[in-house]
Amino acid sequence: MIEVINLNKVYKNGAVALEGINFKVEDGEFVFIVGSSGSGKSTLLKAMLKEVNVTKGIIIINGKDINKLKKGKIPYFRREIGIVFQDFRLLPNKTVAENVAFAMEVVGAKKSEIRKRVPQVLAMVGLQNKRKAYPNQLSGGEQQRVALARAIINKPQYLLADEPTGNLDPNNAMGIMSLLEDINGTGTTVIVASHAKEIVDVMDKRVIALENGRIVKDSKGGYNYNV
Amino acid sequence: MFNNIWYFIKEAGVNLFRNRLMTLASILTVSSSTLILIIFFILASNINYILSNFENSIGMTVYVSEELSSEENLKFYDKLLEIETISEIVYVSKKEAFEKASDIFKGNDNVLKGLESDHPFPRSYEITLTSSEYGEDVYKILKEYEGEELSSIKYAQSETSALIIINGVIQLISIVLIGGLSFIAIVIIMNTITMAVNSRKNEINIMKYVGATNSFVRWPFLLEGIFIGIVGSVVPLISSFLVYNEILDLIYKKLPMIEYGSFFQPVEDVFEILLPSGLMLGFLLGIVGSATSIKKHLNV
Numbered sequence: 001m002i003e004v005i006n007l008n009k010v011y012k013n014g015a016v017a018l019e020g021i022n023f024k025v026e027d028g029e030f031v032f033i034v035g036s037s038g039s040g041k042s043t044l045l046k047a048m049l050k051e052v053n054v055t056k057g058i059i060i061i062n063g064k065d066i067n068k069l070k071k072g073k074i075p076y077f078r079r080e081i082g083i084v085f086q087d088f089r090l091l092p093n094k095t096v097a098e099n100v101a102f103a104m105e106v107v108g109a110k111k112s113e114i115r116k117r118v119p120q121v122l123a124m125v126g127l128q129n130k131r132k133a134y135p136n137q138l139s140g141g142e143q144q145r146v147a148l149a150r151a152i153i154n155k156p157q158y159l160l161a162d163e164p165t166g167n168l169d170p171n172n173a174m175g176i177m178s179l180l181e182d183i184n185g186t187g188t189t190v191i192v193a194s195h196a197k198e199i200v201d202v203m204d205k206r207v208i209a210l211e212n213g214r215i216v217k218d219s220k221g222g223y224n225y226n227v
Numbered sequence: 228m229f230n231n232i233w234y235f236i237k238e239a240g241v242n243l244f245r246n247r248l249m250t251l252a253s254i255l256t257v258s259s260s261t262l263i264l265i266i267f268f269i270l271a272s273n274i275n276y277i278l279s280n281f282e283n284s285i286g287m288t289v290y291v292s293e294e295l296s297s298e299e300n301l302k303f304y305d306k307l308l309e310i311e312t313i314s315e316i317v318y319v320s321k322k323e324a325f326e327k328a329s330d331i332f333k334g335n336d337n338v339l340k341g342l343e344s345d346h347p348f349p350r351s352y353e354i355t356l357t358s359s360e361y362g363e364d365v366y367k368i369l370k371e372y373e374g375e376e377l378s379s380i381k382y383a384q385s386e387t388s389a390l391i392i393i394n395g396v397i398q399l400i401s402i403v404l405i406g407g408l409s410f411i412a413i414v415i416i417m418n419t420i421t422m423a424v425n426s427r428k429n430e431i432n433i434m435k436y437v438g439a440t441n442s443f444v445r446w447p448f449l450l451e452g453i454f455i456g457i458v459g460s461v462v463p464l465i466s467s468f469l470v471y472n473e474i475l476d477l478i479y480k481k482l483p484m485i486e487y488g489s490f491f492q493p494v495e496d497v498f499e500i501l502l503p504s505g506l507m508l509g510f511l512l513g514i515v516g517s518a519t520s521i522k523k524h525l526n527v
Contacts, residue, residue: 049436072440079438089433093245105234106439150437 001027002048002158002189007057009043009213017043019213021057025191027157030184032200033193034223035210041193044210045162048191049083050074062157079107082151082188086163088143090135090150097122097131100149107154121149125179141172145179152183159183161192165199173199197223231443239450242427249422250455256415257459257512261505264408265467269497271401276492278394287362288381289369291350295376300350303376307352310368312361317353324348349378360391409508421520424448431524441525448517456513457506464505468498 007021018040025031033041046052048059050066059066062080069077090099097118104114122128125145135143144164151159161180165173177199184190194200200207201222209217243250291300307316319327325346356362366382373380424431434444472494479487487493 075435075438075440075443077438078436083436089429089436091430091433102433103437105231106434106437106443108231108443154438 001025001060001062002191003058003060004044004048005058005060007044007047007059008055009040009047009052010055016213018047018054021213021215023208023215023218025189027189028184028187030181030190030203030205031192032203032205032207032223033191033210034195034197034200034207036195039210040213041195041210042162043213045160045191045193048160049078049081079154080157082154082156082159084144084147084151084159084161084164086166088135088140088147088167090143090146092135095132095134096127096138096146099135099146100153103150103153109154117153121153124152124182125149139172140168141175144168144172144176148176148179148183152188156188158189158191161190161194163194163196164192165194165196170198174202177203231446235446235450238447239454242447243451243454246426249426250451253455254459254462257456257509258462260408260411260415260512261460261509262463262467264405264508265463265501265505267401267404267408268501269467269471271397271405272497272500273492274397275394275401276496277490278390278397280489281390286356287354287365287369289352289354289372290378290381291352292376292378293349295350299376303372304352306372306376307354310365312357312365313354314357315355317355319351319353321346321348321350324351417516417519424517424520424524428524431521435525444525445518445521448521449514452513452517453510454513456509456511456516458509459513460505460509464498464502467501468494471497 002025004021004023007018008016009018010016021040021044033044035041043052047054048061048066050069054067057067061077064077066077091102094102100121101114101118104117109117119128119131122131125148127142127145127149130138130142135146138146144167148164151161159180164180165176168176173196180190180192181203204221206220207217207223208215209223291303295303304316304318307313325348328346328348354365356365362382366380369377369380431444475491475494478491479485485491488496
């Protein structure tokens with residue numbers, strides 16, 4: 001379970017990114033965090049990854065208060081979380097299979113394990129025939145599938161996606177969403193930050209809407225929280 | 228860490244190869260900086276060698292009193308042995324003194340004719356010091372025997388003092404220049420490795436997101452730095468060894484009157500120090516350069 005209690009983040013220049021954020025995400029849930037640019041979505045995800053330190057408040061993930069996490073423990077904490085970015089962040093010098101295997105190598109997995117798991121995950125995202133291709137030989141949708149494969153290869157309990165469809169056309173975007181739904185179906189908790197209204201509406205999941213760093217809506221249904 | 232050692236080596240190797248232009252540039256940078264240091268080291272160490280050879284040739288000659296019996300002379304020899312700053316004592320008997328004089332006056336046999344049995348050349352001790360800086364102290368000690376065991380002391384006081392000053396100045400210049408050049412080399416190498424690290428900050432960033440520990444991220448870069456540092460120092464070490472050897476060979480061929488090792492420092496003596504210290508320097512430059520450059524990218 002993820003529990004966020006009275007979270008506040010004020011940047012050094014005085015800009016308030018998050019203010020009084022409270023919510024709970026149960027294990028196995030699929031949640032959208034929506035809002036316009038600058039509403040605080042990315043900061044919230046960064047705080048959940050311990051990439052930024054919060055000014056006030058508590059984030060409990062899987063029973064751990066991540067504010068109290070020591071520096072040396074952060075990598076081990078991140079291994080419980082898969083992460084996907086809008087710009088894919090693939091390693092251009094590595095093939096599809098190497099990019100995916102990389103996440104397992106980083107956590108010190110055995111070679112035999114890596115050899116077994118990589119084709120499985122590539123098949124799951126529909127890229128079994130592209131394992132030798134380099135990122136620049138793939139379409140945007142395919143690159144995001146590689147990023148998804150990398151994010152789930154270590155079977156994380158949580159998957160955070162920051163605008164995963166931001167750089168994709170509607171068809172590819174829906175493909176990625178359907179993959180995220182499949183991943184959620186295996187029991188992984190999925191949290192997606194997005195401002196793609198059409199997609200959020202179609203998906204019909206729980207939506208936490210942010211505006212100027214505050215939660216303005218937390219309910220099941222579409223994007224349009226002003227209504 | 229040891230589970231991943233092959234992964235680190237593979238990663239370092241692959242990265243060095245993939246960024247081969249950058250690798251080559253880094254190796255050339257380390258090589259040129261190290262080469263300057265090596266050239267300066269060879270020059271400084273030769274100047275030092277020549278000076279210390281010259282210093283050693285300057286010693287002290289003490290002339291034994293005519294009245295001193297053989298037994299007293301032996302006692303005096305024991306006293307000389309007690310002076311720790313004396314490294315060598317050569318006794319020149321009256322007979323040897325005459326022979327030496329004969330050598331000097333070779334061709335002018337008339338000068339020494341008839342003096343074989345009763346010549347004025349005294350017995351003496353030729354003293355070599357452990358270092359010329361002790362000359363003044365030893366001279367003061369021996370001065371106390373003058374008029375008794377000794378008739379006189381011959382000591383090139385001013386030349387020795389000048390040598391000590393020259394040697395000191397050269398050592399100081401060596402330290403300042405070697406220190407300065409090392410600093411410049413470190414800055415250049417850090418800059419080169421920082422460029423290499425910057426070009427891969429995206430990769431480091433991703434590694435951190437997928438849960439890589441700092442040491443996991445750091446090791447391939449450290450290995451790359453070590454490789455660049457060591458190869459960068461081996462190349463100028465080998466080339467300077469060959470060139471120095473060649474130069475010495477040429478000098479000894481062209482100037483046969485110079486005895487091997489009597490003037491220039493032998494190649495094996497120079498590289499006995501230069502090889503391990505050069506390799507160590509390369510290793511340290513590589514590891515310090517890469518560790519410092521990567522540090523700022525680890526806080527993700």
